[in-house]
Amino acid sequence: MAIEIADELFDIADNLEQRRLYRFAEQLRGAGMSMSNNIVEGSGSSSRKEFQQFLNIARRSTFENANILILLKMRELIKQDILERLLDRLDHLCRKITNFQKTLK
Numbered sequence: 028m029a030i031e032i033a034d035e036l037f038d039i040a041d042n043l044e045q046r047r048l049y050r051f052a053e054q055l056r057g058a059g060m061s062m063s064n065n066i067v068e069g070s071g072s073s074s075r076k077e078f079q080q081f082l083n084i085a086r087r088s089t090f091e092n093a094n095i096l097i098l099l100k101m102r103e104l105i106k107q108d109i110l111e112r113l114l115d116r117l118d119h120l121c122r123k124i125t126n127f128q129k130t131l132k
Contacts, residue, residue, distance in 0.1 A: 028120050029066055029085065033059035035113065036092060039105060048104070055095050061088035062120065075131045082128050089121040 036059035040052040062085045069081025093114055100110040 028116075028123065029063035032092075032113070032116050032120060033063055039099070039109075043104065046104070051095070051099065051104070055092070058088050058091040058095060061085065062092070066124070079128050079131050082124050086121055086124045089117045089124070093117050
């Protein structure tokens with residue numbers, strides 16, 4: 028799910044680059060990749076506590092992505108329906124990560 032959301036964020040970043048909004052595009056790509064990268068990196072941890080820390084970073088990245096998307100909507104760089112759909116998906120992912128963290132305690 029994190030990879031699918033990141034793929035959608037990359038599409039938005041590609042559009043931002045075409046508008047020469049490179050910083051927005053770069054930030055969105057980085058935060059988008061951070062979600063799945065930290066889940067994967069954490070899965071290779073040798074301890075549950077360390078895995079939980081990586082999941083926490085991935086969870087925080089969902090909030091970062093939400094913030095970027097809200098700013099993009101405020102700047103009229105994305106449409107309301109795109110914002111709402113992605114915020115729903117990010118919220119769902121965040122809840123999944125949180126529930127997964129609870130199983131590691």
